[in-house]
Amino acid sequence: MPSDDRLLAQDIEAYLDRHQHKTLLRFITCGSVDDGKSTLIGRLLYDSQLILDDQVSGLRKDAKAGTEEENLDLALLVDGLAAEREQGITIDVAYRFFHTERRKFIVADTPGHEQYTRNMVTGASTADLAVVLVDARKGVLTQTRRHSYLVRLVGVRRVVLAVNKMDLIGWSRDEFDRIVAEYRAFAARLGIKEVQAIPMSALKGDNITRQSDHTPWYDGPTLMQHLETVEVANEAASGPLRMPVQWVNRPNLDFRGYSGLIAQGTVRPGDAVRVTPSGRTSTVTRIVTFDGDLDEARAGQSVTLTLADEIDISRGDVLCAADAPAEAAAQFEADIVWMADEALLPGRSYLVKMGAATVPAQVTEIKHRIDVNTLDEMAAKVLELNEIGRCNLAFSRPVPFAPYAETPDLGAFIIIDRISNATVGAGVIHFALRRSQNVHWQALAVDASARAGLKQQKPACLWFTGLSGAGKSTIANLVEKRLHSLGRHTYLLDGDNVRHGLNKDLGFTEADRVENVRRVAEVARLMSDAGLIVLVSFISPFRAERRMARTLFDEGRFFEVFVDTPLEVAEARDVKGLYKKARAGRLANFTGIDSPYEAPEQPEMHIHADQVSAERAAAAIVERLAEAGLFRA
Template sequence: MAHQSALIAEDIDAYLEAHQHKSLLRFLTCGSVDDGKSTLIGRLLYDSKMIFEDQLAALEADSRKVGTQGGEIDFALLVDGLAAEREQGITIDVAYRFFSTDRRKFIVADTPGHEQYTRNMVTGASTADAAVILIDARKGVLTQTRRHSYLVSLLGIRHVVLAINKMDLVGWSKDVFDAILQEYRDFAAQIGLNDFTAIPMSALKGDNITTRSDAAPWYAGPALLPHLEAVEVEDDLQGKPLRMPVQWVNRPNLDFRGFSGLIASGTVRPGDRIKALPSGRESTVTRIVTMTGDLPIAVAGQSVTITLADEIDISRGDVIASAKAPPEVADQFEATLVWMDEEAMLPGRPYLIKIGARTVGASITEPKCKVNVNTLERLAAKRLELNEIGVCNLSLDAPIAFDPYAENKDLGGFILIDRMSNRTVGAGMLHFALRRSQNIHWQALDVDKTSRAALKAQRGRVVWLTGLSGSGKSTIANLVEKRLHANGRHTYLLDGDNVRHGLNKDLGFTDEDRVENIRRVAEVAKLMVDAGLIVLVSFISPFRAERRMARDLMAEGDFVEVFVDTPLEVAEARDVKGLYKKARAGQLKNFTGIDSPYEAPEFPEIRIDTTALSPAEAAERIVAWLEGELEYTI
């Protein structure tokens, strides 16, 4: 690697000491396809002498074989590492690269330009201090330029460079530059992106990258790299109230109990009064412990262990905050959501939300709107598809401590996780708590679930029968209830068709309505179990996520899943209601097993093979399992 500094050869210790204390800037490059993002980063790596000699030799060889510059060095190949990227000449994944100058260290994220990879751009932007938005001077402001600019603004990136690239291909025309700048400025004003620096450049030729170029004598501003070296990225985090999400309860021995985490904002000293949230308990800081000894003060950005004067209950995910200015605590919010999964967001479906070090269950209401990033119109929406951005309400299973994202990214930014696959499906920003979350509280009741069950001499539970239409669920459920009733049990049968005549008469058969159908029934079943009843639920309930949601509503052992396992061809041959015939003829859309999927249970408590058992035999097996293996004891 070529020498970056004379100190490397003259005094390596002095160089390493100076390098250690350089500031770090994280920035991303974004824009539309083929605007030159990868070429720009390759040029920065090349000009900052961050390429080893063998890498340079490989780059020259690759440029001759797969490059796009006619045998000349193709700097994009330094970043486009995936085979598919090299074949197509585009960026697919987010590529992170490190380089440094005498003044600063940099981590740059090269994000993809294709609309289908917008989610990758959001990933790269989530940790960035600055953004370089590229525009091809020949094409001007495009859809992805607007999309990425909107996301940059949404994610709170305050330092923006508008890099108008490939100026050499338009003859370094000042008129072209001014026209693009004016069009972008008009759009940026609509999204609140008023402070940005526009630089004309040629990433391939190196003009206005590391030094000012004579090719644009009409441009009086800085080159890109000197500008990035001078960007002030230190937010006033230390001046904000203390926020420290607890990542670990540190208990190495009986005599020490501390709470470890990264200070997200503010400062803390021994003697400071703190509040632990969401519990609201207060205490006083006694020590600030690190590997190298105790500190008299700790500031935002430091990872420390704090000990307290009082033995209060604090767990991973709780927040230690200033007692004078604590964050809010709530379980319902309005939020902006960027959907990042191939499978659409369905209102009411249970997800996991991770915010700070806390992970809790969450569900999303129907979007209030989705945003057209080209026109900034807010459009009505029933769901969010891949890469769409919407405003939704969130409902959490437990209260959390939070700050609005605009005030604190660490306590206001979150990701959504699919409960079944653990995929990250969305990322979002909290706006504010919904007022109803503060107005609604649990009312204490003297007669509880145990008392009601004791009166009936049975344990309330849900017996959830799932299977294809025509599998025999309703027939079996009806027989089970008759047997239990004859045995003196207190029961109620919730049948899919019957419920749609009343409680769920407003719901259709779209995926969204199916999710809401099961959510309502699960909540009703929970109330009935609380009343001490044995509730038989006979619903197709095709999605594992909703059956899991229903199970999670109940206490351990109160949910019994019965898979009425009937092959599709057998169920279709029965076709008592003629529904399969209509579905095959295209007269019935979204029919489970035909044009809508059925996700069979993986680990049901009871499996009924209806090709081997009659309905009466199946009912007997279920009743025997209930009466025997799980006795009705309180």
């Protein structure tokens, strides 16, 4: 007869095996502030008896005297930040893992406040289902619609409409039906077809894990019953192989592998693979994991693949099925959710992280923004905080991609500010713009070095920046005269002169200033390619645009010249009368008055124009260029 220990071991093994093969549902709770999201998750955990005794004791200790067991503040089980407990709101995304006999769950409790929309998008990005809460007293609100739009945007197809706090409206069936009808009509316009509406009280526990006696007119499932039985299809497993390379694994000279999470499809040793975007091909020899080699790996698994051939593969490349490779493109139509206080400006250079690749990019056009209440398409030149817009996005080089609807891992991206390194936006790709497939670099027989050699100089860009009236144009003009006298080939792009032609269609809004600098930077790059020493004299008040201009030139070929003049000195000069107009309110968006100037932090040349003459400044700049080896003085 087997011993008790052996029986116990068998029971444990059987339990672990059963638990290991349970399906996993990732879901998110979202909605407006105070709709009861944290309380709902706390109730799910509490009624499922998944709360430790010390946590329950802590809830009772925090409760007011005489508080009944069913009225404990269950939101405290989820709200972990001190600020959340103090304010009674959710700020960060809180993830909780729990399980029942039928399924495992990972739930993301996301904030309802509009200012924390970015956190909500983070939680929704990996969800299979969204529980959208509505306060029965308030009905469908703007934030309800915004969150529903966002969950649909990131690919969530299944929604539970949790009409909460029904006890506070007397469990009115008519009010419940009115809210459900309004929400279903909105969801249908979004393309959300699977909506399960449940009347509930998260605080009291009605229709959460048990059927409520207060809703005899409701014959649908409880929330837990629905979560346990809703189908979760792994659509990613059925497509062709897609594995973004996150790391080139080279622990020693005898091993080279390519590590990453399989985003789509399956792979086996012997399979032919193609690298996107390079197009190189090889064959998989091994599938390596920490626990040993595998005969097969599928979507959702992190593995290291070794190949039969030593080919050039870098982080950000994608290993694909050889007969069905991923596309690569540099321009896309995408939906973007803007998450920063400072508006998204077309033409401004950002970093975009898509998969494992991080690439400089810019929004070239905002086609429209979305009114989340009406879903109308509104004209927009910029995107403000929490606005959603359809945009054209241009990368600095082709990147592997797939439409988000097909492969989320290859179609989602975040936008990073190049100066602060903060995440300022997120988006999903719809498709590549056709022109990005049709426009290619034309190989030319005469290159930049040949043109520069003919002129016996090295091309460069001198970027003069400073306040209006600082003396930029004066110094730049003197520098060009000195260079011309030395036989150097130059061209001066002056801010006022360029606005008479190339940029005459631009005004002085922040968005127009960004485009003004972008165009001039591209022209300066072309002139530099022609072998010229280009002088650019522009206020160019924003660091982001000056940094963008710098990226267009090779290392050591861009010189930022900060003509540093105190505002009071520049204003006292007021050669053009602009400061006087700005002070009188007749000239809007004037740098230094009602529009900021962001001084360079590490310019190649810093000219204190109130302390040195323009002639001496020009001489010092020319000397610096000669020292840099651009020409022989």
